[in-house]
Amino acid sequence: MAPESSTLSTVAKGNGALVAKLKDRTAHIGIIGLGYVGLPLMLRFSEVGYQVVGFDIDENKVSRLNSGDSYIERITARTIKGALKKGFQATTDFSRCSEVDALIICVPTPLNKYREPDLSFVIATVDAIVPHLRKGQIVSLESTTYPGTTEEELRPRIEARGLEIGHDIFLAFSPEREDPSNPDYETKTIPKVCGGSTPACLEAGLALYGQAIEKVVPVSSTQAAEMTKLLENIHRAVNIGLANEMKVICDKMGIDVYEVIRAAATKPFGFVPYYPGPGLGGHCIPIDPFYLTWKAREYGVHTRFIELAGEINSAMPKWVVGKLADALNMQGKSVRGSKILVLGLAYKKNVDDPRESPSIELMELLQEKGAEVAYSDPHIAVFPQMRKHHFDLKSIELTEESIRGYDCVLIATNHDLFDYTLVRKHAKLVIDTRGVYQEPAANIVRA
Numbered sequence: 001m002a003p004e005s006s007t008l009s010t011v012a013k014g015n016g017a018l019v020a021k022l023k024d025r026t027a028h029i030g031i032i033g034l035g036y037v038g039l040p041l042m043l044r045f046s047e048v049g050y051q052v053v054g055f056d057i058d059e060n061k062v063s064r065l066n067s068g069d070s071y072i073e074r075i076t077a078r079t080i081k082g083a084l085k086k087g088f089q090a091t092t093d094f095s096r097c098s099e100v101d102a103l104i105i106c107v108p109t110p111l112n113k114y115r116e117p118d119l120s121f122v123i124a125t126v127d128a129i130v131p132h133l134r135k136g137q138i139v140s141l142e143s144t145t146y147p148g149t150t151e152e153e154l155r156p157r158i159e160a161r162g163l164e165i166g167h168d169i170f171l172a173f174s175p176e177r178e179d180p181s182n183p184d185y186e187t188k189t190i191p192k193v194c195g196g197s198t199p200a201c202l203e204a205g206l207a208l209y210g211q212a213i214e215k216v217v218p219v220s221s222t223q224a225a226e227m228t229k230l231l232e233n234i235h236r237a238v239n240i241g242l243a244n245e246m247k248v249i250c251d252k253m254g255i256d257v258y259e260v261i262r263a264a265a266t267k268p269f270g271f272v273p274y275y276p277g278p279g280l281g282g283h284c285i286p287i288d289p290f291y292l293t294w295k296a297r298e299y300g301v302h303t304r305f306i307e308l309a310g311e312i313n314s315a316m317p318k319w320v321v322g323k324l325a326d327a328l329n330m331q332g333k334s335v336r337g338s339k340i341l342v343l344g345l346a347y348k349k350n351v352d353d354p355r356e357s358p359s360i361e362l363m364e365l366l367q368e369k370g371a372e373v374a375y376s377d378p379h380i381a382v383f384p385q386m387r388k389h390h391f392d393l394k395s396i397e398l399t400e401e402s403i404r405g406y407d408c409v410l411i412a413t414n415h416d417l418f419d420y421t422l423v424r425k426h427a428k429l430v431i432d433t434r435g436v437y438q439e440p441a442a443n444i445v446r447a
């Protein structure tokens with residue numbers, strides 16, 4: 001639904017007091033879901049002077065934050081302590097939602113086992129906050145989701161409380177755009193898209209984010225904001241799929257795909273470089289496109305680009321394992337019984353996040369084939385508790401001796417902290433899925 005056109009003044013629309021409080025930063029902000037997205041956002045609102053309450057259902061996270069500790073590598077305990085000094089509090093008590101003027105929802109949106117949207121975290125959050133909502137608040141959803149979620153799932157639940165959207169309470173969707181480990185951008189400098197359920201909702205949304213984020217980009221509806229986020233992530237998934245297909249073709253033809261991408265990237269217009277890899281990882285790119293696939297079915301549309309990219313990208317771990325098996329074979333070895341060290345558990349370089357990491361699928365595929373698998377990741381000391389995966393392993397320190405002890409070193413994630421010269425010098429075989437080595441060597445195989 002597009003925002004209702006309105007010529008009413010801010011006060012008549014009912015958002016006047018809220019907008020004023022947001023603009024003079026006397027408003028209290030509630031962040032729900034204190035993970036990779038919610039925690040940096042909390043810090044940013046605290047930094048610019050708002051009182052912030054953080055809500056999470058994870059008691060361990062809440063107590064760690066309240067005691068000045070951090071559970072995300074790139075956020076220091078000192079930063080959390082600084083926020084506590086400025087009044088930040090974390091809580092599992094959702095009745096405190098009535099204390100704040102803005103509620104920003106940053107909870108997970110995964111896929112279920114049928115690869116369909118699992119909105120259970122969002123719905124559980126809305127059900128938890130609705131009894132405590134009051135007039136004059138804004139609720140903003142940031143979790144990535146399909147177009148229509150805000151209007152179809154949040155709006156009716158809030159209105160069932162007897163609160164009128166756009167008059168009593170204000171509803172927005174503003175997708176998070178994080179790029180963990182990118183030194184060039186931080187929360188405040190990444191422009192933020194925002195759509196409102198009504199013009200008054202959008203106005204409140206712009207007032208909320210406008211204080212904390214340098215550039216807020218208004219769009220005409222919550223659906224447009226939801227779709228914008230999906231387009232961004234689908235654009236990546238499709239182009240990575242193309243890069244992976246090019247990798248497979250180049251491999252067959254004996255052409256260096258990285259040389260080709262680097263050369264193509266010298267074109268000053270009309271080309272954006274994307275790089276191949278061992279498969280998609282992270283909370284977003286492997287998951288978000290399928291939110292649209294699911295929703296598009298309701299409209300009788302088949303999302304062929306998304307499916308094709310998904311097919312190519314999800315075939316990559318098996319393709320890498322095939323290259324690894326061939327390379328071991330050339331050395332008279334089989335995968336069964338070989339000792340294989342996987343470098344990098346995180347899904348991308350220089351982060352500590354293993355969610356949906358292709359490294360884990362590679363480890364499972366190799367173990368299934370009888371390999372003895374180990375990993376090294378300077379950002380993840382112990383293999384973490386995960387819902388679907390388990391390895392009783394600790395990160396191996398990279399030394400001359402440890403590297404020599406493996407039949408194969410598989411570079412899955414190209415962390416800057418790895419000593420690649422040491423690896424090249426001492427490994428019997430290196431499988432390089434990230435184009436780390438530009439010069440060919442007898443013990444290096446690209447995959």
Ligand SMILES: NC(=O)c1ccc[n+]([C@@H]2O[C@H](COP(=O)([O-])OP(=O)(O)OC[C@H]3O[C@@H](n4cnc5c(N)ncnc54)[C@H](O)[C@@H]3O)[C@@H](O)[C@H]2O)c1
Nearest residue numbers: 033034035036037056057058106107109125143144176178
């Ligand atoms: N991580 C990223 O880089 C990134 C980037 C853009 C968008 N997103 C999107 O942002 C959303 C959150 O992702 P994330 O990476 O921060 O996830 P996360 O798993 O790191 O954090 C989510 C937090 O929400 C909490 N939570 C779960 N259910 C809750 C509930 N009912 N009430 C309160 N808290 C609850 C969890 O305990 C956890 O602390 C997802 O939709 C994701 O797709 C993530």
